[in-house]
């Protein structure tokens with residue numbers, strides 16, 4: 001078991017990591033260089049290198065589904081100059097990449113048609129709104145992109161050119177949950193005659209999305225059946241299923257089965273973002289991710305940001321740190337943690353290795369958090385004083401998008417201060433422990449902590465950051481020989497939900513003894529009582 005070393009500021013205990021717009025200080029991760037030599041450093045290094053090599057060469061890296069992982073081809077498609085020829089020319093990559101190029105071109109043409117008002121609603125008016133349906137990886141990415149791009153003011157101009165935006169679409173709504181409250185609020189703000197609907201679903205079989213799609217078809221039909229035929233766009237790996245539900249062929253944007261849902265925001269699931277904010281801004285986002293791919297492809301383990309962070313995650317895990325609190329000190333990134341939670345925990349939250357051996361400890365820390373400084377007034381108290389093993393990651397943006405430098409300096413001072421407080425602590429010297437008048441004020445400090453800084457928040461920087469997190473996730477999986485691309489654990493709940501849904505719909509009297517789960521039976525009886533007593 002590795003031993004944590006006490007935090008000693010004067011020690012250069014870990015190198016800082018820098019590339020492109022990203023600067024990461026890991027001096028407060030409590031590992032000494034000697035410790036790294038002690039562990040099976042070489043083994044982990046080789047596992048990561050082999051995994052990335054296999055992934056970028058299109059080999060099967062998702063063995064339980066017998067698939068490659070092709071999410072990165074969606075950003076390579078328009079940025080091949082950043083990828084070495086060995087990657088470009090692998091024959092199956094050529095197919096993947098050329099398919100991605102065809103789909104990106106198809107989307108760009110359609111997006112321009114909508115933005116220039118050439119693709120209009122059946123009554124001939126320009127669309128003024130978009131409704132995006134999807135859940136999980138078919139929702140979290142587009143929502144995050146919408147929040148950042150809208151707060152960067154991109155909808156008002158064509159990317160960085162400054163040309164007034166040519167789109168009439170200013171209103172984009174997302175519906176993911178099957179809870180009709182969300183749908184009701186969205187539809188109250190939309191007109192079925194001027195709303196373009198995007199249905200994003202890799203499988204086109206997700207119960208919530210299909211249920212919501214049924215509501216939307218009825219809503220569009222209330223304006224006329226031509227709106228059902230004309231005003232729906234699909235993003236999916238199953239075009240035949242979308243077509244069978246009446247979506248026009250040329251409005252179905254297909255992506256490869258090798259693109260995992262939580263890795264899919266680079267492609268058709270984000271078409272609403274292309275429409276509202278323009279192809280240029282979105283392609284800058286893809287370029288940022290491609291730059292991160294290039295960093296990974298051209299860096300050795302010691303200089304690869306995702307590999308180094310994954311190795312640090314792994315050392316923390318081996319020291320019992322199974323919580324990672326991530327706090328972006330930027331209100332435009334309030335949806336970053338929810339997005340990363342699916343990427344991180346649906347990829348790494350596994351119980352066995354790819355070879356089927358049981359895991360003896362969690363393969364990733366629980367990822368949670370909120371924007372700073374808000375988190376300081378919610379849960380930082382626990383982080384400062386509770387005997388609770390967690391690592392901490394603070395993300396700051398050096399250059400703001402506003403002129404209030406003093407407010408930004410205040411924000412940054414809090415980010416740096418919290419990092420120092422978590423590392424150094426207070427009243428935590430042995431002599432102070434003995435003084436009972438002090439110990440309610442003791443902050444132990446010594447929390448494993450990384451402080452990340454982006455030059456500024458741009459579509460490129462966001463693409464770079466999210467791709468970095470993808471590669472960090474994959475690298476941590478590689479170290480532990482687990483499959484980051486499947487998610488068999490989500491199937492059980494879906495199967496039980498189907499049975500319970502049928503029970504509720506056919507329920508006519510307090511459920512008698514059946515082979516059902518007794519607690520569920522009790523809850524169903526209570527639910528029906530409460531409903532009938534309304």
Ligand code: F6P
Nearest residue numbers: 136137138201202203206261490
């Ligand atoms: O949560 C399970 C899951 O399959 C995710 O992996 C996926 O992002 C989400 O459901 C939605 O799936 P789909 O895009 O196929 O509708």
